[in-house]
Amino acid sequence: MRSAKHYYNVGRGFSKRKLNMFGIGGSKEREKEWAAFEAEALPLMADVFRVANYLARDRETAEDLTQETFAQALKSFHRYTPDTNCRAWLVTILYHLNSKRKYKLGQLKLVEDTEEQIAETVAFVPSIPEELKDEEILQALEKLPKAFRDVVVLTDVEEFSYKEVAEFMQVPIGTVMSRLHRGRKLLRQQLTEYARNFGIVAEG
Amino acid sequence: MMDSYLGDELLVETNHEVLRHLENCPACRNELAARRGLLAQMRSAVKGMPEVQLNQAFAIKLRNNLRETALRPSIWEKLKSGGLSGTRVLAATTACLLLMTMFGVVWFNQSSPAENIAAVGENQTNKPAEPSRPTESPVTQAIQIAWREMTHLAVGDHKNCALHFRLEEEPITLKKAAEKYGKFNKDLDKTVAASLSEIFPEKQTGETSGKIQIFEAHSCVFQGRRFAHVILLYRNRRISVLVTEANFPVETDEEIFSEATEGMLAARFRTARHAVFVVSDLTAAENVTIAQKLSPAIRRHIEQSETGA
Numbered sequence: 001m002r003s004a005k006h007y008y009n010v011g012r013g014f015s016k017r018k019l020n021m022f023g024i025g026g027s028k029e030r031e032k033e034w035a036a037f038e039a040e041a042l043p044l045m046a047d048v049f050r051v052a053n054y055l056a057r058d059r060e061t062a063e064d065l066t067q068e069t070f071a072q073a074l075k076s077f078h079r080y081t082p083d084t085n086c087r088a089w090l091v092t093i094l095y096h097l098n099s100k101r102k103y104k105l106g107q108l109k110l111v112e113d114t115e116e117q118i119a120e121t122v123a124f125v126p127s128i129p130e131e132l133k134d135e136e137i138l139q140a141l142e143k144l145p146k147a148f149r150d151v152v153v154l155t156d157v158e159e160f161s162y163k164e165v166a167e168f169m170q171v172p173i174g175t176v177m178s179r180l181h182r183g184r185k186l187l188r189q190q191l192t193e194y195a196r197n198f199g200i201v202a203e204g
Numbered sequence: 205m206m207d208s209y210l211g212d213e214l215l216v217e218t219n220h221e222v223l224r225h226l227e228n229c230p231a232c233r234n235e236l237a238a239r240r241g242l243l244a245q246m247r248s249a250v251k252g253m254p255e256v257q258l259n260q261a262f263a264i265k266l267r268n269n270l271r272e273t274a275l276r277p278s279i280w281e282k283l284k285s286g287g288l289s290g291t292r293v294l295a296a297t298t299a300c301l302l303l304m305t306m307f308g309v310v311w312f313n314q315s316s317p318a319e320n321i322a323a324v325g326e327n328q329t330n331k332p333a334e335p336s337r338p339t340e341s342p343v344t345q346a347i348q349i350a351w352r353e354m355t356h357l358a359v360g361d362h363k364n365c366a367l368h369f370r371l372e373e374e375p376i377t378l379k380k381a382a383e384k385y386g387k388f389n390k391d392l393d394k395t396v397a398a399s400l401s402e403i404f405p406e407k408q409t410g411e412t413s414g415k416i417q418i419f420e421a422h423s424c425v426f427q428g429r430r431f432a433h434v435i436l437l438y439r440n441r442r443i444s445v446l447v448t449e450a451n452f453p454v455e456t457d458e459e460i461f462s463e464a465t466e467g468m469l470a471a472r473f474r475t476a477r478h479a480v481f482v483v484s485d486l487t488a489a490e491n492v493t494i495a496q497k498l499s500p501a502i503r504r505h506i507e508q509s510e511t512g513a
Contacts, residue, residue: 027277030275034274042267045258046258046263049256050251050256053255063262070266074270132245134249135249137245137249138249138253141250156211156243156247161213184207
Protein backbone atom coordinates (compact mmCIF):
# COMPACT_ATOMS: atom_id res chain seq x y z
CA MET A 1 0.00 0.00 0.00
CA ARG A 2 1.26 3.43 -0.85
CA SER A 3 1.98 5.89 1.91
CA ALA A 4 0.00 9.04 2.58
CA LYS A 5 3.12 10.98 1.65
CA HIS A 6 3.06 9.45 -1.82
CA TYR A 7 -0.53 10.58 -2.44
CA TYR A 8 0.30 13.99 -1.01
CA ASN A 9 3.18 14.34 -3.45
CA VAL A 10 1.11 13.05 -6.37
CA GLY A 11 -1.62 15.57 -5.49
CA ARG A 12 0.88 18.40 -5.25
CA GLY A 13 2.50 17.51 -8.54
CA PHE A 14 -0.81 17.16 -10.29
CA SER A 15 -2.21 20.46 -9.06
CA LYS A 16 0.96 22.29 -10.04
CA ARG A 17 0.84 20.74 -13.50
CA LYS A 18 -2.83 21.55 -13.84
CA LEU A 19 -2.26 25.14 -12.80
CA ASN A 20 0.49 25.30 -15.36
CA MET A 21 -1.90 24.07 -18.01
CA PHE A 22 -4.13 27.08 -17.39
CA GLY A 23 -1.15 29.38 -17.76
CA ILE A 24 -1.28 30.30 -14.10
CA GLY A 25 1.92 28.55 -13.08
CA GLY A 26 5.18 30.41 -13.08
CA SER A 27 7.95 30.28 -15.64
CA LYS A 28 9.91 27.71 -13.59
CA GLU A 29 7.01 25.22 -13.68
CA ARG A 30 6.65 25.76 -17.40
CA GLU A 31 10.32 25.11 -18.02
CA LYS A 32 10.15 21.94 -15.92
CA GLU A 33 7.10 20.75 -17.81
CA TRP A 34 8.76 21.46 -21.15
CA ALA A 35 11.90 19.60 -20.09
CA ALA A 36 9.78 16.54 -19.23
CA PHE A 37 7.90 16.78 -22.52
CA GLU A 38 11.13 17.20 -24.45
CA ALA A 39 12.67 14.17 -22.76
CA GLU A 40 9.69 11.84 -22.96
CA ALA A 41 7.58 12.81 -25.97
CA LEU A 42 9.81 14.54 -28.52
CA PRO A 43 12.19 11.59 -29.12
CA LEU A 44 9.13 9.66 -30.30
CA MET A 45 8.36 12.08 -33.12
CA ALA A 46 9.78 9.73 -35.78
CA ASP A 47 7.64 6.84 -34.48
CA VAL A 48 4.50 8.98 -34.41
CA PHE A 49 5.20 10.26 -37.90
CA ARG A 50 5.66 6.70 -39.17
CA VAL A 51 2.29 5.60 -37.77
CA ALA A 52 0.72 8.81 -39.12
CA ASN A 53 2.12 7.89 -42.50
CA TYR A 54 0.60 4.40 -42.38
CA LEU A 55 -2.73 6.02 -41.59
CA ALA A 56 -2.68 8.92 -44.02
CA ARG A 57 -0.45 7.46 -46.74
CA ASP A 58 0.65 10.93 -47.76
CA ARG A 59 3.52 12.93 -46.30
CA GLU A 60 1.73 16.26 -46.00
CA THR A 61 -1.25 14.86 -44.10
CA ALA A 62 1.09 12.75 -41.96
CA GLU A 63 3.07 15.87 -41.03
CA ASP A 64 -0.15 17.73 -40.21
CA LEU A 65 -1.31 14.84 -38.04
CA THR A 66 2.06 14.65 -36.28
CA GLN A 67 2.02 18.36 -35.60
CA GLU A 68 -1.55 18.24 -34.24
CA THR A 69 -0.71 15.19 -32.14
CA PHE A 70 2.24 16.88 -30.46
CA ALA A 71 0.37 20.15 -29.96
CA GLN A 72 -2.47 18.23 -28.32
CA ALA A 73 -0.01 16.15 -26.30
CA LEU A 74 1.70 19.28 -25.01
CA LYS A 75 -1.67 20.70 -23.97
CA SER A 76 -2.68 17.49 -22.21
CA PHE A 77 0.73 16.53 -20.86
CA HIS A 78 -0.54 16.95 -17.30
CA ARG A 79 -2.75 13.90 -17.96
CA TYR A 80 0.17 11.72 -18.94
CA THR A 81 1.54 9.63 -16.09
CA PRO A 82 5.33 9.92 -16.18
CA ASP A 83 7.35 6.79 -17.03
CA THR A 84 4.40 4.97 -18.57
CA ASN A 85 4.19 4.13 -22.27
CA CYS A 86 4.46 7.57 -23.84
CA ARG A 87 4.58 6.14 -27.37
CA ALA A 88 1.22 4.42 -26.94
CA TRP A 89 -0.21 7.58 -25.36
CA LEU A 90 0.90 9.67 -28.35
CA VAL A 91 -0.43 7.14 -30.88
CA THR A 92 -3.79 7.12 -29.04
CA ILE A 93 -3.96 10.90 -29.56
CA LEU A 94 -2.91 10.44 -33.18
CA TYR A 95 -5.67 7.88 -33.81
CA HIS A 96 -8.23 10.14 -32.18
CA LEU A 97 -7.19 13.08 -34.35
CA ASN A 98 -7.17 10.90 -37.46
CA SER A 99 -10.73 9.73 -36.74
CA LYS A 100 -11.80 13.36 -36.36
CA ARG A 101 -10.12 14.22 -39.66
CA LYS A 102 -11.77 11.29 -41.43
CA TYR A 103 -15.13 12.15 -39.91
CA LYS A 104 -14.80 15.67 -41.29
CA LEU A 105 -13.92 14.30 -44.71
CA GLY A 106 -16.78 11.77 -44.51
CA GLN A 107 -14.33 8.87 -44.87
CA LEU A 108 -15.11 7.09 -41.65
CA LYS A 109 -16.52 3.66 -42.41
CA LEU A 110 -16.79 0.25 -40.85
CA VAL A 111 -14.68 -2.67 -42.00
CA GLU A 112 -16.65 -5.68 -40.73
CA ASP A 113 -17.74 -6.68 -44.23
CA THR A 114 -14.21 -6.96 -45.57
CA GLU A 115 -13.25 -8.95 -42.52
CA GLU A 116 -15.97 -11.49 -43.13
CA GLN A 117 -15.13 -11.77 -46.82
CA ILE A 118 -11.47 -12.29 -46.14
CA ALA A 119 -12.16 -14.90 -43.48
CA GLU A 120 -13.57 -17.14 -46.15
CA THR A 121 -10.61 -16.80 -48.45
CA VAL A 122 -7.96 -17.82 -45.91
CA ALA A 123 -7.91 -21.58 -46.05
CA PHE A 124 -4.55 -22.75 -44.77
CA VAL A 125 -1.50 -21.55 -42.88
CA PRO A 126 1.50 -21.94 -45.12
CA SER A 127 4.96 -22.13 -43.69
CA ILE A 128 7.23 -19.19 -44.26
CA PRO A 129 9.50 -19.30 -47.27
CA GLU A 130 13.12 -18.41 -46.78
CA GLU A 131 15.18 -15.81 -48.65
CA LEU A 132 12.52 -13.16 -49.19
CA LYS A 133 13.40 -9.71 -50.40
CA ASP A 134 12.28 -6.59 -48.49
CA GLU A 135 10.29 -5.42 -51.51
CA GLU A 136 8.36 -8.66 -51.55
CA ILE A 137 7.45 -8.33 -47.90
CA LEU A 138 6.35 -4.72 -48.46
CA GLN A 139 4.31 -5.67 -51.51
CA ALA A 140 2.64 -8.51 -49.61
CA LEU A 141 1.85 -6.14 -46.76
CA GLU A 142 0.48 -3.61 -49.21
CA LYS A 143 -1.89 -6.20 -50.63
CA LEU A 144 -3.55 -6.83 -47.25
CA PRO A 145 -6.94 -5.21 -46.62
CA LYS A 146 -6.39 -1.99 -44.68
CA ALA A 147 -8.02 -3.19 -41.46
CA PHE A 148 -5.66 -6.19 -41.33
CA ARG A 149 -2.59 -4.32 -42.52
CA ASP A 150 -2.99 -1.67 -39.79
CA VAL A 151 -3.18 -4.32 -37.07
CA VAL A 152 -0.23 -6.27 -38.48
CA VAL A 153 1.90 -3.14 -38.78
CA LEU A 154 1.02 -1.85 -35.32
CA THR A 155 1.58 -5.21 -33.65
CA ASP A 156 4.38 -6.87 -35.61
CA VAL A 157 6.28 -3.82 -36.86
CA GLU A 158 5.63 -1.19 -34.22
CA GLU A 159 5.42 -3.76 -31.42
CA PHE A 160 2.36 -2.37 -29.67
CA SER A 161 0.46 -4.79 -27.47
CA TYR A 162 -2.99 -6.13 -28.46
CA LYS A 163 -4.52 -4.06 -25.71
CA GLU A 164 -2.88 -0.87 -26.93
CA VAL A 165 -3.95 -1.51 -30.52
CA ALA A 166 -7.50 -2.17 -29.35
CA GLU A 167 -7.46 1.19 -27.57
CA PHE A 168 -6.09 3.04 -30.61
CA MET A 169 -8.70 1.56 -32.89
CA GLN A 170 -11.53 1.67 -30.35
CA VAL A 171 -12.36 -1.99 -31.01
CA PRO A 172 -12.52 -4.98 -28.63
CA ILE A 173 -9.26 -6.79 -28.03
CA GLY A 174 -10.79 -9.95 -29.57
CA THR A 175 -11.30 -8.10 -32.84
CA VAL A 176 -7.65 -7.06 -32.83
CA MET A 177 -6.56 -10.65 -32.26
CA SER A 178 -8.78 -12.04 -34.99
CA ARG A 179 -7.70 -9.38 -37.48
CA LEU A 180 -4.11 -10.02 -36.61
CA HIS A 181 -4.49 -13.76 -37.01
CA ARG A 182 -6.14 -13.40 -40.40
CA GLY A 183 -3.75 -10.67 -41.49
CA ARG A 184 -0.71 -12.80 -40.68
CA LYS A 185 -2.18 -15.80 -42.47
CA LEU A 186 -2.90 -13.73 -45.55
CA LEU A 187 0.57 -12.27 -45.44
CA ARG A 188 2.16 -15.71 -45.29
CA GLN A 189 -0.04 -16.94 -48.11
CA GLN A 190 1.01 -13.97 -50.18
CA LEU A 191 4.69 -14.50 -49.43
CA THR A 192 4.49 -18.20 -50.27
CA GLU A 193 3.07 -17.25 -53.65
CA TYR A 194 6.01 -14.94 -54.29
CA ALA A 195 8.41 -17.64 -53.22
CA ARG A 196 6.70 -20.17 -55.44
CA ASN A 197 6.88 -17.81 -58.41
CA PHE A 198 10.59 -17.35 -57.86
CA GLY A 199 11.20 -21.04 -57.17
CA ILE A 200 12.10 -20.61 -53.51
CA VAL A 201 9.35 -22.96 -52.37
CA ALA A 202 8.45 -26.08 -54.30
CA GLU A 203 4.88 -26.39 -55.56
CA GLY A 204 2.51 -28.80 -53.89
CA MET B 205 -0.01 -19.44 -30.78
CA MET B 206 3.49 -19.20 -32.21
CA ASP B 207 2.88 -15.58 -33.22
CA SER B 208 1.46 -14.75 -29.83
CA TYR B 209 4.52 -16.36 -28.27
CA LEU B 210 6.74 -14.17 -30.44
CA GLY B 211 4.67 -11.14 -29.58
CA ASP B 212 4.97 -11.98 -25.87
CA GLU B 213 1.23 -11.97 -25.54
CA LEU B 214 0.85 -15.38 -23.89
CA LEU B 215 0.10 -16.06 -20.26
CA VAL B 216 3.11 -17.17 -18.22
CA GLU B 217 1.84 -20.77 -17.90
CA THR B 218 1.16 -21.07 -21.64
CA ASN B 219 4.53 -19.58 -22.34
CA HIS B 220 6.20 -22.28 -20.29
CA GLU B 221 4.24 -24.96 -22.12
CA VAL B 222 5.41 -23.59 -25.47
CA LEU B 223 9.00 -23.52 -24.27
CA ARG B 224 8.76 -27.12 -23.06
CA HIS B 225 7.32 -28.19 -26.41
CA LEU B 226 10.01 -26.37 -28.36
CA GLU B 227 12.74 -28.23 -26.53
CA ASN B 228 11.54 -31.51 -28.00
CA CYS B 229 10.21 -30.39 -31.42
CA PRO B 230 12.76 -29.38 -34.08
CA ALA B 231 10.00 -28.66 -36.66
CA CYS B 232 8.38 -26.07 -34.44
CA ARG B 233 11.78 -24.59 -33.60
CA ASN B 234 12.46 -24.17 -37.30
CA GLU B 235 9.05 -22.63 -37.92
CA LEU B 236 9.55 -20.30 -34.98
CA ALA B 237 12.96 -19.26 -36.24
CA ALA B 238 11.49 -18.62 -39.69
CA ARG B 239 8.71 -16.50 -38.24
CA ARG B 240 11.12 -14.60 -36.05
CA GLY B 241 13.26 -13.97 -39.11
CA LEU B 242 10.26 -12.76 -41.09
CA LEU B 243 9.21 -10.43 -38.29
CA ALA B 244 12.66 -8.90 -38.03
CA GLN B 245 12.91 -8.48 -41.78
CA MET B 246 9.44 -6.96 -41.97
CA ARG B 247 10.26 -4.48 -39.18
CA SER B 248 13.43 -3.30 -40.85
CA ALA B 249 11.81 -3.22 -44.29
CA VAL B 250 8.81 -1.15 -43.16
CA LYS B 251 10.80 1.18 -40.92
CA GLY B 252 13.35 1.64 -43.67
CA MET B 253 10.83 2.81 -46.27
CA PRO B 254 11.89 6.28 -47.45
CA GLU B 255 8.31 7.63 -47.25
CA VAL B 256 8.03 6.93 -43.51
CA GLN B 257 11.24 8.78 -42.64
CA LEU B 258 10.71 11.97 -40.69
CA ASN B 259 11.93 15.09 -42.43
CA GLN B 260 14.51 16.69 -40.13
CA ALA B 261 13.60 20.26 -41.11
CA PHE B 262 9.99 19.53 -40.18
CA ALA B 263 11.06 17.96 -36.88
CA ILE B 264 13.17 20.99 -35.91
CA LYS B 265 10.43 23.44 -36.87
CA LEU B 266 7.81 21.49 -34.92
CA ARG B 267 10.06 21.26 -31.86
CA ASN B 268 10.70 25.02 -31.92
CA ASN B 269 6.99 25.79 -32.29
CA LEU B 270 6.13 23.49 -29.41
CA ARG B 271 8.86 25.01 -27.25
CA GLU B 272 7.57 28.51 -27.96
CA THR B 273 4.03 27.47 -27.05
CA ALA B 274 5.16 25.68 -23.90
CA LEU B 275 7.27 28.55 -22.58
CA ARG B 276 4.97 31.40 -23.59
CA PRO B 277 4.27 33.58 -20.53
CA SER B 278 0.68 33.57 -19.32
CA ILE B 279 -1.49 36.68 -19.49
CA TRP B 280 -1.18 37.05 -15.70
CA GLU B 281 2.58 37.11 -15.94
CA LYS B 282 2.43 39.62 -18.77
CA LEU B 283 0.21 41.82 -16.63
CA LYS B 284 2.46 41.36 -13.61
CA SER B 285 5.66 42.10 -15.49
CA GLY B 286 4.11 45.03 -17.34
CA GLY B 287 4.52 43.29 -20.66
CA LEU B 288 1.01 44.40 -21.45
CA SER B 289 1.17 48.16 -21.18
CA GLY B 290 -1.44 50.05 -19.20
CA THR B 291 -2.49 51.90 -22.34
CA ARG B 292 -3.23 48.65 -24.14
CA VAL B 293 -5.29 47.31 -21.23
CA LEU B 294 -7.12 50.63 -20.99
CA ALA B 295 -7.77 50.66 -24.76
CA ALA B 296 -9.13 47.11 -24.65
CA THR B 297 -11.40 47.92 -21.68
CA THR B 298 -12.67 51.10 -23.37
CA ALA B 299 -13.34 49.20 -26.58
CA CYS B 300 -15.33 46.56 -24.65
CA LEU B 301 -17.38 49.21 -22.84
CA LEU B 302 -18.02 51.06 -26.10
CA LEU B 303 -19.19 47.89 -27.81
CA MET B 304 -21.47 47.04 -24.89
CA THR B 305 -22.97 50.55 -24.98
CA MET B 306 -23.53 50.31 -28.73
CA PHE B 307 -25.28 46.97 -28.40
CA GLY B 308 -27.35 48.40 -25.56
CA VAL B 309 -28.46 51.39 -27.66
CA VAL B 310 -29.35 49.20 -30.64
CA TRP B 311 -31.31 46.85 -28.41
CA PHE B 312 -33.13 49.71 -26.71
CA ASN B 313 -34.05 51.28 -30.07
CA GLN B 314 -35.36 48.01 -31.36
CA SER B 315 -37.44 47.32 -28.30
CA SER B 316 -39.19 50.75 -28.26
CA PRO B 317 -41.22 51.93 -31.28
CA ALA B 318 -39.63 54.51 -33.53
CA GLU B 319 -42.63 56.74 -33.35
CA ASN B 320 -44.48 57.23 -30.15
CA ILE B 321 -48.05 56.69 -31.23
CA ALA B 322 -49.76 58.15 -28.23
CA ALA B 323 -53.23 57.33 -27.18
CA VAL B 324 -54.95 60.67 -27.40
CA GLY B 325 -55.93 62.42 -24.17
CA GLU B 326 -56.43 59.25 -22.22
CA ASN B 327 -58.72 60.90 -19.66
CA GLN B 328 -59.81 63.91 -21.65
CA THR B 329 -61.28 62.28 -24.74
CA ASN B 330 -62.67 58.93 -25.59
CA LYS B 331 -61.28 58.92 -29.11
CA PRO B 332 -59.84 55.55 -29.96
CA ALA B 333 -56.11 55.25 -29.97
CA GLU B 334 -54.39 53.22 -32.62
CA PRO B 335 -54.83 49.69 -31.40
CA SER B 336 -51.68 47.72 -30.85
CA ARG B 337 -51.43 44.75 -33.16
CA PRO B 338 -48.83 42.24 -32.10
CA THR B 339 -48.92 40.36 -35.37
CA GLU B 340 -49.34 42.75 -38.26
CA SER B 341 -49.69 41.66 -41.84
CA PRO B 342 -47.22 43.09 -44.39
CA VAL B 343 -50.07 45.16 -45.91
CA THR B 344 -50.88 46.73 -42.54
CA GLN B 345 -47.22 47.44 -42.00
CA ALA B 346 -46.95 49.06 -45.44
CA ILE B 347 -50.00 51.22 -44.69
CA GLN B 348 -48.48 52.28 -41.39
CA ILE B 349 -45.25 53.25 -43.12
CA ALA B 350 -47.24 55.25 -45.71
CA TRP B 351 -49.15 57.01 -42.92
CA ARG B 352 -45.95 57.79 -41.10
CA GLU B 353 -44.42 59.28 -44.21
CA MET B 354 -47.51 61.32 -45.01
CA THR B 355 -47.87 62.53 -41.42
CA HIS B 356 -44.25 63.65 -41.57
CA LEU B 357 -45.03 65.65 -44.73
CA ALA B 358 -48.20 67.17 -43.23
CA VAL B 359 -46.36 68.26 -40.09
CA GLY B 360 -43.54 69.59 -42.29
CA ASP B 361 -45.99 71.58 -44.35
CA HIS B 362 -47.59 73.01 -41.19
CA LYS B 363 -44.18 74.07 -39.89
CA ASN B 364 -42.83 75.40 -43.18
CA CYS B 365 -45.96 77.04 -44.48
CA ALA B 366 -48.35 77.90 -41.62
CA LEU B 367 -45.75 78.75 -38.96
CA HIS B 368 -42.76 80.03 -40.95
CA PHE B 369 -43.07 80.31 -44.65
CA ARG B 370 -40.09 78.48 -46.12
CA LEU B 371 -41.58 76.68 -49.10
CA GLU B 372 -39.74 76.66 -52.39
CA GLU B 373 -42.92 76.92 -54.41
CA GLU B 374 -45.41 79.76 -54.04
CA PRO B 375 -48.84 78.53 -52.92
CA ILE B 376 -51.66 78.84 -55.38
CA THR B 377 -55.31 79.59 -54.67
CA LEU B 378 -57.69 76.72 -53.95
CA LYS B 379 -59.66 77.74 -57.03
CA LYS B 380 -56.64 77.33 -59.30
CA ALA B 381 -55.72 74.11 -57.57
CA ALA B 382 -59.27 72.81 -58.14
CA GLU B 383 -58.74 73.18 -61.86
CA LYS B 384 -55.36 71.49 -61.92
CA TYR B 385 -55.11 69.14 -58.95
CA GLY B 386 -58.57 67.95 -58.09
CA LYS B 387 -62.00 69.33 -57.45
CA PHE B 388 -61.77 68.68 -53.72
CA ASN B 389 -59.69 71.88 -53.45
CA LYS B 390 -62.59 74.05 -54.50
CA ASP B 391 -64.22 75.90 -51.65
CA LEU B 392 -62.60 73.73 -49.02
CA ASP B 393 -62.10 76.86 -46.93
CA LYS B 394 -65.83 77.57 -47.10
CA THR B 395 -66.67 74.06 -45.95
CA VAL B 396 -64.26 74.41 -43.06
CA ALA B 397 -65.59 77.88 -42.21
CA ALA B 398 -69.14 76.54 -42.08
CA SER B 399 -68.17 73.98 -39.45
CA LEU B 400 -66.07 76.32 -37.32
CA SER B 401 -68.97 77.29 -35.10
CA GLU B 402 -69.36 73.67 -34.09
CA ILE B 403 -65.80 73.55 -32.71
CA PHE B 404 -65.58 74.69 -29.09
CA PRO B 405 -69.13 76.23 -29.16
CA GLU B 406 -68.83 77.21 -25.50
CA LYS B 407 -65.76 79.35 -26.28
CA GLN B 408 -67.09 81.12 -29.38
CA THR B 409 -68.59 83.89 -27.33
CA GLY B 410 -66.49 86.37 -25.40
CA GLU B 411 -63.04 87.60 -26.34
CA THR B 412 -61.98 87.33 -30.00
CA SER B 413 -58.72 85.51 -29.29
CA GLY B 414 -60.79 82.52 -28.10
CA LYS B 415 -62.62 82.36 -31.38
CA ILE B 416 -61.50 79.87 -34.00
CA GLN B 417 -61.31 81.45 -37.41
CA ILE B 418 -59.83 80.97 -40.85
CA PHE B 419 -56.46 82.66 -41.28
CA GLU B 420 -55.59 81.59 -44.80
CA ALA B 421 -56.44 78.97 -47.41
CA HIS B 422 -54.37 77.87 -50.37
CA SER B 423 -52.76 74.92 -52.10
CA CYS B 424 -49.10 74.37 -51.40
CA VAL B 425 -46.37 71.82 -51.97
CA PHE B 426 -44.01 70.42 -49.33
CA GLN B 427 -41.29 68.04 -50.44
CA GLY B 428 -43.17 67.09 -53.58
CA ARG B 429 -46.57 66.54 -51.95
CA ARG B 430 -49.41 68.91 -52.66
CA PHE B 431 -51.85 69.78 -49.91
CA ALA B 432 -55.05 71.79 -49.83
CA HIS B 433 -54.12 73.90 -46.84
CA VAL B 434 -56.58 75.78 -44.62
CA ILE B 435 -54.88 77.62 -41.77
CA LEU B 436 -57.02 78.30 -38.72
CA LEU B 437 -56.29 80.68 -35.90
CA TYR B 438 -57.24 79.87 -32.32
CA ARG B 439 -55.88 81.62 -29.22
CA ASN B 440 -53.14 83.14 -31.40
CA ARG B 441 -52.06 79.66 -32.47
CA ARG B 442 -52.10 78.37 -35.99
CA ILE B 443 -53.80 75.13 -36.88
CA SER B 444 -53.36 73.49 -40.27
CA VAL B 445 -56.10 71.53 -41.94
CA LEU B 446 -54.41 69.66 -44.75
CA VAL B 447 -56.08 67.55 -47.39
CA THR B 448 -54.04 65.51 -49.84
CA GLU B 449 -54.57 62.68 -52.24
CA ALA B 450 -53.73 59.33 -50.77
CA ASN B 451 -53.40 56.34 -53.02
CA PHE B 452 -52.62 53.67 -50.46
CA PRO B 453 -55.48 51.38 -49.45
CA VAL B 454 -57.94 52.51 -46.83
CA GLU B 455 -57.44 50.66 -43.61
CA THR B 456 -60.35 52.16 -41.68
CA ASP B 457 -61.95 55.36 -42.84
CA GLU B 458 -64.13 55.89 -39.83
CA GLU B 459 -61.57 56.42 -37.11
CA ILE B 460 -59.56 59.45 -36.24
CA PHE B 461 -56.05 58.74 -35.14
CA SER B 462 -53.81 61.12 -33.35
CA GLU B 463 -50.12 61.11 -32.64
CA ALA B 464 -47.51 63.37 -31.24
CA THR B 465 -44.69 63.68 -33.70
CA GLU B 466 -41.85 66.11 -34.34
CA GLY B 467 -43.09 68.39 -31.57
CA MET B 468 -46.60 68.68 -33.06
CA LEU B 469 -49.90 66.93 -32.69
CA ALA B 470 -51.27 65.40 -35.84
CA ALA B 471 -54.82 64.05 -36.00
CA ARG B 472 -55.71 62.26 -39.19
CA PHE B 473 -58.56 60.55 -40.94
CA ARG B 474 -59.21 59.16 -44.38
CA THR B 475 -61.73 59.05 -47.14
CA ALA B 476 -61.56 56.69 -50.11
CA ARG B 477 -58.82 58.58 -51.94
CA HIS B 478 -57.82 61.38 -49.60
CA ALA B 479 -56.04 61.85 -46.32
CA VAL B 480 -56.95 64.71 -43.99
CA PHE B 481 -54.64 66.05 -41.25
CA VAL B 482 -55.18 68.54 -38.47
CA VAL B 483 -51.78 69.68 -37.23
CA SER B 484 -51.23 72.06 -34.31
CA ASP B 485 -49.40 72.56 -31.08
CA LEU B 486 -52.61 72.75 -29.01
CA THR B 487 -53.46 70.10 -26.48
CA ALA B 488 -54.10 66.62 -27.82
CA ALA B 489 -57.76 66.84 -26.85
CA GLU B 490 -58.26 70.19 -28.61
CA ASN B 491 -56.49 69.01 -31.72
CA VAL B 492 -58.56 65.84 -31.93
CA THR B 493 -61.78 67.77 -31.27
CA ILE B 494 -61.04 70.01 -34.24
CA ALA B 495 -60.47 66.98 -36.46
CA GLN B 496 -63.57 65.30 -35.07
CA LYS B 497 -65.82 68.31 -35.63
CA LEU B 498 -64.50 69.03 -39.11
CA SER B 499 -64.49 65.45 -40.34
CA PRO B 500 -68.21 65.07 -41.32
CA ALA B 501 -68.18 68.29 -43.33
CA ILE B 502 -64.84 67.54 -45.01
CA ARG B 503 -65.84 63.96 -45.80
CA ARG B 504 -69.04 65.23 -47.36
CA HIS B 505 -67.15 67.95 -49.24
CA ILE B 506 -64.70 65.46 -50.75
CA GLU B 507 -67.43 63.00 -51.59
CA GLN B 508 -69.47 65.69 -53.34
CA SER B 509 -66.45 66.98 -55.27
CA GLU B 510 -65.71 63.48 -56.50
CA THR B 511 -69.22 62.74 -57.60
CA GLY B 512 -69.28 66.14 -59.31
CA ALA B 513 -72.31 67.35 -57.41
